Amino acid sequence: MSKGAAREAAAAPRSGELRPAGELRRILDGARVERLANGLLVATLAAGQAPLVTTALIYRAGTRDDEAGHGGTAHFLEHMMFKGSPRYGPGEIDLLTRALGGSNNAFTSHDMTLYYFTFAADRWQQALEIESDRMAGLTLDAEAVRHERQVILEEIAMYEGEPWDALEQRVSAAAFPGHPYGRPVLGTREQLLATGAEALAAFHQRLYRPANAVLVVAGDVGGGVTEQVEAAFGGLDGEAPRRAPSPPPAAPNGLVRLERRAGEVARMLLSLPAPAATADDHPLLRLLVAVLGAGRSSRLHRALVDEGQLCVGVSADLNESVDPGGWTVAFEVIPGIEPRRAEETALAEIERLRRQPPSAEEVARAQKIVLADWIFDHERVYQQAFLVGTALALFDVEHPWRYLDRLLSVRADDLAAAAERYLSPERAGVLGWSLPVGSSSEPSPPAPLPEGEGSSRSGIEPPSPPGKGGLGGEGSR
């Protein structure tokens, strides 16, 4: 039995029920990883479902790397990467992408920044030329910097007007006091005004180096990829400083409550501590979160939506981050329902799962849902490129496999300790409400958590997701 087949067998403990885990193995086994002499890590991923090639370039440079007083620099620089480099003037990258029938974009998170292009398979090499040129240097013209700052200020205003984004920002700040994960990816107005071409250039010079980057070339790639990457990037200087460790996130002491008044709908976002993505507990918590919120038969869906009929929908999510992060529950309350009832019901369900771990049937269902979602979410070439690139940049290429392998081999009995550690809002958490302007409902007092069986519920459509990327947060140009 090959190594891959052995892993697959281990991951399919129920007579082949979870066989499609082989889909992940197929993707990872198709990846060829090399390192150039200057330190650039290059992954080539052959995938032939369409005549397309995605190039994804990931820098280990995110909001956590912003200098003090210059919050938002990583995201600001992401914008400026499209505003002028030695060979491409402002806006030319987009024009060229359009002329070649491709697509491009970028996003910044707390842990990294990712740039990508997708082109037809006969012209994908254009992406290498663009990326190597702007890795080598940017023009950072003062007028272009001033102009783009204004665009980002508009972006900040836009997010402040979005009910979930505004709530999420406040909850994140309270959930990660003193840690970069609590800072807004876009920075604040004052920080942006204090950040000019000099700070941007210093950030670029420090972190946009080959040895601090991962390049993935995925899709219908043909031959000679390594040679073409070497030709484009081999001449660039590679060294980059090691990322300084952040102080460990200080979890809130007890359940911190916050409230804002906005709009006409009551929305709740609960954030609780979660382990780092590489921790053994992370896949276990993933299953617990799925038992709570994945699928119409999940506990929170039944209690809050289909049976309880208190909320329009509910979502439960878990971040995958380098440092310990968070998991969240979010919902919107049906008009006329007292928000406190929905909150108490949600907390009671979390408490019930902590006290009574899920049945074997529930765990098997959660595993199936997580696995199916994983396959649905990695069907496209660019999704596979992001998977491999993120794993290489933040963890290692086998991380997704180890993760899924552990998740699929868990049994119900294994979950009790993780439930005790992570399903305790009263020990550490942030509970944020966005309540209608002028409503009479008061935020719940810090009352003892109710016991109680799941009341009811189910939802056809989930509420709007709280922002882009959950509490990990991300900004996109």
Added chain:
Amino acid sequence: MAARFTTRVKRVGEAPIVAVRLWLRGGARLEDVPGQALLTGRLLAEGTRRRDWREIARESDDRGMLLQSLATYESIGVTVDALAEDWRLALDWAAELALEPSFPEDRLDWLRRQALGELESLLDQPEVRAGRAFLEQLYTPHPYGRALQGDAESLGAVDADACAGLHRRALEWGGLLVVAGRIDEAAVESRAAELFGSLAGSAAELPPVDAPRGLAEAHREVEIPDDADQAHLYAGHLTVPRRHPDTVALAVLAVVLGAGAGMSGRLPERIREREGLAYHVDAATYVGAGLDAGRLVTYAATSTDTAEAAERAIREELTRLVDDGLDQAEFEEARSYLIGRDPFRRETARQWADILAEAEFYGLETDRPEWVTERLGALERADVEAAARRWIRPSELRVTVGRPR
């Protein structure tokens, strides 16, 4: 007479996925009361002659299926995304939900309240509230001018019999089944014939709907729930339905205006890149087109004190496009973009299922990649400029601006 029910099956993709789309004609376009189609569509997953909603939820979750019953303005139906090994189950579920719904009254009561909550949530989002007012401004009294959710009064007027009645009519108007993914085509076709054989014959003719006239006011200001200094500006007018031959030229015009890669296009280049008036600028030329006309829409999220400047810029750019046309390089870039983008739309089983369903529903050839390439390849700059003169009318723009209270 058109066939009452058609089936398309296609083996595509490398991932072990199957996508099932089952659409029945009708939808909000042909409902008696606003919200009736939405409730009817959603009730398909709330109980059948064989299963109640709990069993449907649990059994589909057990297989990791994404099962949804839904309504649009033109159809009600069921979609299932499943692991390929479950293709037969996915097909059987789609048939059971679409053909044997029980329309339980207790679930209807809940779905009414859920729809109202959903509507309130949507209207609590600034850009959605402004966008909703814009659609009303363009389409009233056509159904596209009102929310799929209806309102409290209209939802209260819908009972289970009304839903069953709309479903019966939808079955007479007919529909389609599409199955795409890593499947055995012959086996799927055989099972589909067994399940949907009862829908043989000819489709009943669709009744007419109210033509869109729009509201009288050309410029509309609406209050939006926002505590930031942001205005949401929509400007546009009606254009063409989905089958219109000018859609190909209009697609090129959309790219020229701003629907292309990144921040390229005349509107983003001017409003965002040159003048810094907005973070987000968008353009489309026949968005929402179906059996009835779609619309030209330009959108900008801008600060309240620059909304007028953004509106002026939009008007000037549309006028320039109509009066001065395109230069050859701009035309060729936009066309090249659309040709290059086409494979992006055909990567996955779910994308293919949607393309096949749309082609079948509207009688298009867009499911054939070579048709798309040929049509774009045959297009001349003069054709696109002529389409701009026909379908972009700056003097007829309707504008909605959502501003914070």
